[in-house]
Amino acid sequence: MAQGRPAPPARGPLARRLVWNGAEVAVTLGLVLLLLVLHQLWWTNRQAKAGAGRQVEALEREWGARRQPSGEARAPSQVPVPDASGSPERTPAPAGSSAARGGGRTSTGTGQAAERPRWDQAYAVLSIPRLGLRVPVAQGVSKPNVLNHGYVGHYPGTAQPGRAGNFALAGHRNTHGEPFRYINRLRRGDTLTVETRNATYQYVVDKSLAQTSARDGGVINPVPRSRVVPSAGYSEPGYYITLTTCTPEFTSRYRLVVWGTLSRMTPR
Template sequence: MRDQMRVVVQGGGRRGRRAGLAGVLWGAAELAVTVGVVVLLLVVHQVWWTNRQALAAAHEQVRELEREWNSSPPVSPSPSPSSLPSPSSSSSSDAAGPSSAPSSASSGSPAVPTAGAKPPPAQESAYGVLRVPRLGVVVPIAQGVDKRAVLDKGYVGHYPGTAQPGAEGNFALAGHRNTHGEPFRYINRLRAGDELIVDVRGQRYTYVVGKVLGETGERDTGVIAPVPRSTVRPEYGYSEPGAYITLTTCTPEYTSKYRLVVWGTLRR
């Protein structure tokens, strides 16, 4: 009778181990989902929210400049020498033109300003507006190409040492292609004959797109020389002095491997 009442349980340890393993796997899955959600939120913030913030701030800066210009008389311009030293700071991953860290001066003769050239604006301050009718772009122009102080605000940056708007030489600009307002995202769509309009207090300069260099190296400083010509792909560029504009950004999108360049000439 005593033997008949004995109950033997087998396999309890194995089921316990299985339950413990399932708990570990479930916890790991929850952790992976949590990490994925955090990463997704960071991506959304970087790609979407920073765009909205920078774009709104840039448009407000344009309105502020226009209000300032309308409320005060234009300042008489004075000529200022222009050359092509290395920019003051490196650009960002998708905004930089050849200014990422050029270590040598570009080729070409120094720019000779016209009587309509203005003295250089204060560093990192917005002083003009670039309009690209084909793309619907209206963006402030600031002095310098610093990432945090200029480009991440959704502005385009004027390379230090390059010509001022309307002057002989090369008025060279850098802008983000992705994130932070991405003003230069679609400049690859520009074609010969498209207009690039630059407004500065009391004056408007209209440039006409002439050439597009789809890809060059980040240290190709020739593209922002007074007479722009690629040092990497010398078949692209110009050979005669003139009044040029240069737009630079990174390519392909969401990378900083190469540079995309658009050139234009001043409409006289």
């Protein structure tokens, strides 16, 4: 008579309980991870976008309340006018003025003086029609105080809107409102508009850099030029805007850069 295979040993109550407990832990961990992913990819976006939208509305209300009544005479404006090469040139300040002497507050290019924005203060609105984006710009690039609120952050030490040099901005590409998620879709000739209390500045997208080091500070220099890809950027002073974000998506290993040049300034 053929001898069959021995029957597997029966699992005791303790072994079955250990297997069951292990399965429960695995399911619980899976649910926790799923909730964390949903929080990062959905809830933070929802909260940040809503908050950023409210901030844009608040700035517009503030600017509207401070705008001069219609029909009231405006002071003469100092507006950069593009020269033949397309680079704006600033109208000279009146002799004897604080601007001509190099003192006083920062000129906005509209004949009005403006105080520097406070740290983490939202003070401008960036609009990108191609992306359907309208987002507040705040001073500084702090994650907890600026970027994680769905705002775009202004790099300290770079130029302010409409000023000679480089108005450099950073924004999240994923989570927390992800305002710069699709800036890789921008093409040469697309418009970028920056609104402030005193003026509206229109920039035109000119160049981009698909990938560079996260430490490539050259891209936000007054004359922006990559230190990693020397052929990317500019070689002459001008009126620039720079958008930076992380790449590839869902990582922070590299940076994606888009550059534009100032084309028009409209006083409010």
